[in-house]
Amino acid sequence: MQIFVNGVYPTTAGGRGGAVVWRARMPFAPVISERHGVVQLVAAASGMGLGSLPGGRWPFLRLMGVLPDKNLLWEAGGTDGTSVLRGEPGAWSALLEPGMAAPPARGAVPSPATPVARIGPVALAAGGAGVIAEATYAAAAGDLSGRSALLMHDGTTLRLMAFAREIVDGTAPGTRVDGVSLGAVDAPTTSLAAVYQTITGGTRPFSTQALLLASDTGTWLLARQSDPLPEPAGVTRVVQFRFPVLAARPDGTVVFAAEVELAGGRRREVLYEVTPGLPNAYRVLLSAGDTFPVATSDGLRTATITRFNSASWRPGIFDRLLVAVDLAGDAQSAVILLGGGAETAVRLEPILDGLEGVLRLRWPATVPSILESSPSLMLPDWRPVPIEPVLAGDSREVRIPIDTPGPRFFRLR
Amino acid sequence: MSLRNWLPGVLCVATLARAATPPVEVVLATGQTPRDAGMARVGELDGGLWDEAGRVLLSGRYRPSPPSPVGRNAIWVWSGPASATELYTDGDSVPYTSGPVVGPVIPISVPRIQPRLGGYRPPANYWAFQSRVATALPLIPENQALWVDHPVGTADPTIFVVNDLEDHVDGAVRFTRPTLSDAIIREVQGDRCRSS
Numbered sequence: 067m068q069i070f071v072n073g074v075y076p077t078t079a080g081g082r083g084g085a086v087v088w089r090a091r092m093p094f095a096p097v098i099s100e101r102h103g104v105v106q107l108v109a110a111a112s113g114m115g116l117g118s119l120p121g122g123r124w125p126f127l128r129l130m131g132v133l134p135d136k137n138l139l140w141e142a143g144g145t146d147g148t149s150v151l152r153g154e155p156g157a158w159s160a161l162l163e164p165g166m167a168a169p170p171a172r173g174a175v176p177s178p179a180t181p182v183a184r185i186g187p188v189a190l191a192a193g194g195a196g197v198i199a200e201a202t203y204a205a206a207a208g209d210l211s212g213r214s215a216l217l218m219h220d221g222t223t224l225r226l227m228a229f230a231r232e233i234v235d236g237t238a239p240g241t242r243v244d245g246v247s248l249g250a251v252d253a254p255t256t257s258l259a260a261v262y263q264t265i266t267g268g269t270r271p272f273s274t275q276a277l278l279l280a281s282d283t284g285t286w287l288l289a290r291q292s293d294p295l296p297e298p299a300g301v302t303r304v305v306q307f308r309f310p311v312l313a314a315r316p317d318g319t320v321v322f323a324a325e326v327e328l329a330g331g332r333r334r335e336v337l338y339e340v341t342p343g344l345p346n347a348y349r350v351l352l353s354a355g356d357t358f359p360v361a362t363s364d365g366l367r368t369a370t371i372t373r374f375n376s377a378s379w380r381p382g383i384f385d386r387l388l389v390a391v392d393l394a395g396d397a398q399s400a401v402i403l404l405g406g407g408a409e410t411a412v413r414l415e416p417i418l419d420g421l422e423g424v425l426r427l428r429w430p431a432t433v434p435s436i437l438e439s440s441p442s443l444m445l446p447d448w449r450p451v452p453i454e455p456v457l458a459g460d461s462r463e464v465r466i467p468i469d470t471p472g473p474r475f476f477r478l479r
Numbered sequence: 480m481s482l483r484n485w486l487p488g489v490l491c492v493a494t495l496a497r498a499a500t501p502p503v504e505v506v507l508a509t510g511q512t513p514r515d516a517g518m519a520r521v522g523e524l525d526g527g528l529w530d531e532a533g534r535v536l537l538s539g540r541y542r543p544s545p546p547s548p549v550g551r552n553a554i555w556v557w558s559g560p561a562s563a564t565e566l567y568t569d570g571d572s573v574p575y576t577s578g579p580v581v582g583p584v585i586p587i588s589v590p591r592i593q594p595r596l597g598g599y600r601p602p603a604n605y606w607a608f609q610s611r612v613a614t615a616l617p618l619i620p621e622n623q624a625l626w627v628d629h630p631v632g633t634a635d636p637t638i639f640v641v642n643d644l645e646d647h648v649d650g651a652v653r654f655t656r657p658t659l660s661d662a663i664i665r666e667v668q669g670d671r672c673r674s675s
Contacts, residue, residue, distance in 0.1 A: 067605065067664055067665060067666050067667060068664070068665040068667060069607075069627055069640060069662055069663075069664055070662065070663040070664075070665070071625050071640050071659055071660075071661070071662050071663075072659070072660045072661050072662075072663070073657040073658055073659040073660060074657055074658045074660070075655065075657045076655060076656075076657070086657065088640070090640055105640060105641075128660070129663045130663075131663060132663065132664075132665045136665060136666075136667070138663075138665070352503075358503040358505065359505075360505055360508045360509075360510065360511065361505070361511070361561075362510045362511055362512070362520075363512055364510075367510065369505075369508060369509075375526060376526045376527075378528065378529060380529055380533060381529050381531060382531070383533075388506070388527055388528075388529060388535060390524065390525070390526040390527060393508070393509065395509075397509070397522060397523050398508075398509040398510075398523075399508070399509055399523050399524040399525075399539070400505060400506075400507065400508035400509065400524060401505075401506040401507050401508070401524050401526065401527040401535070401537055402503050402504060402505055402506060402508075403503070403504040403505075403506055404502070404503060404504075405502070
């Protein structure tokens with residue numbers, strides 16, 4: 067393995083001020099330091115005689131992560147916003163940068179006629195499989211000029227996941243949306259992301275927080291500040307979202323936390339799960355005031371939830387939700403797991419057979435499930451796949467001809 | 480229609496019916512005593528994160544115990560029901576050698592562990608922790624450290640990444656210390672150690 071470390075030198079450090087990245091040289095010694103020559107300075111925002119960044123010096127530089135193809139992913143900040151670079155130090159190529167061609171519409175390929183003027187902020191998709199960025203179309207983009215968008219790059223493909231104009235459909239009729247800003251994001255795949263955004267615009271200017279589900283196939287409004295929610299009974303409006311709490315699954319369900327106001331003005335923290343649809347389906351997972359037993363050396367005590375601080379699905383399986391909560395009483399807290407027990411997740415194994423033009427889907431033979439398919443996650447229409455699975459060793463397998471255009475989504479029920 | 484155009488739309492999802500009310504399992508909570516923690520009880524938890532093997536790393540602090548008015552920071556690991564175990568806490572000793580040449584291992588009293596799991600990035604086969612060396616040591620003055628550990632803990636020893644820059648000002652040597660923020664770990668072909 068290789069270890070890289072991001073850091074910042076104080077501005078007085080021998081001309082080395084600013085952001086730097088070191089790499090540990092192999093083989094590792096238990097203690098490694100630049101002073102003793104085992105850590106190598108490989109990149110610096112201020113140059114420092116290292117390989118120059120595209121466009122010259124940048125005020126900010128950090129290594130973001132590693133792409134599936136093992137390429138390094140860098141974030142470099144400049145006066146025009148952020149650029150995302152790929153590759154080894156000194157041999158960078160731009161993945162996202164101001165002025166780049168961007169798709170003019172969902173599903174379209176990037177076009178020089180619709181460039182973006184500004185990139186940022188940026189975030190990594192789950193597992194480091196790609197990068198998600200807020201972008202603003204340049205003046206040269208004509209009708210799209212000044213519109214903000216959400217772009218995702220998986221190292222190969224640049225996708226338009228959402229942009230301000232589309233959100234009109236999910237807000238009040240006649241509302242004009244001018245801009246969206248990326249608040250928090252959780253992306254379980256490189257083609258699906260749950261996003262907290264601030265939406266601004268309108269003939270009567272407004273600014274509100276919204277939770278959206280963005281994908282290859284559409285943008286869907288899951289919840290919005292000041293709107294009522296059907297669960298639990300008596301919720302008159304969302305007061306505010308708890309931004310750090312956001313967990314999305316590949317099937318499009320999203321867990322989020324919000325402070326809601328009940329009839330009579332009382333407020334309560336609630337942890338929701340929402341499934342997109344017409345209408346969206348909300349389920350209360352937990353809410354403030356819920357209790358659970360905690361075993362201590364003094365015996366069982368009852369813990370009472372007051373607030374939700376974070377939530378994350380078990381990576382790759384999405385069967386159990388890890389939740390950090392505050393509890394009633396001074397400085398009391400807990401980390402708990404939801405799910406498990408009656409719930410079991412089974413992973414579908416896709417194999418693309420290009421020669422025969424079929425997609426083979428496999429799952430454990432011990433799971434007598436029904437395979438269903440839908441053309442969309444935004445407006446799900448799950449129907450059984452009319453192909454009988456066959457036993458292949460300890461697996462069941464279905465061979466699905468690739469004979470229809472557009473995306474298809476599969477699940478076991 | 481080509482496969483290339485079709486493939487990005489393929490998304491495989493598998494779920495079985497979920498229970499109506501999700502059961503709650505406590506990973507760790509205030510007042511509990513993790514394994515290997517003696518009599519110490521957890522005071523506060525900042526949060527937790529998964530690794531690829533389904534373990535959960537937790538960070539937080541123990542309750543203060545007299546005479547110290549401050550609780551020790553700690554990192555715990557959980558791998559199943561009632562399995563929370565102390566991994567590191569303030570004051571633990573870790574191996575240390577000086578310089579690039581492997582020398583004698585000197586146990587040093589390290590660090591106040593950062594209360595959050597700073598520095599963690601995929602792949603999750605390795606854990607990265609951030610700490611501050613608070614003790615003046617031979618060749619390593621007060622400094623920050625970012626160290627990496629492998630969950631298996633056998634093939635890869637604990638590794639420190641320490642950085643300081645020798646700066647000469649008016650004939651005197653001083654050290655300018657950068658702020659270390661996080662570690663990015665890249666697995667390369669031939670890595671011996673996998674956690675799952």
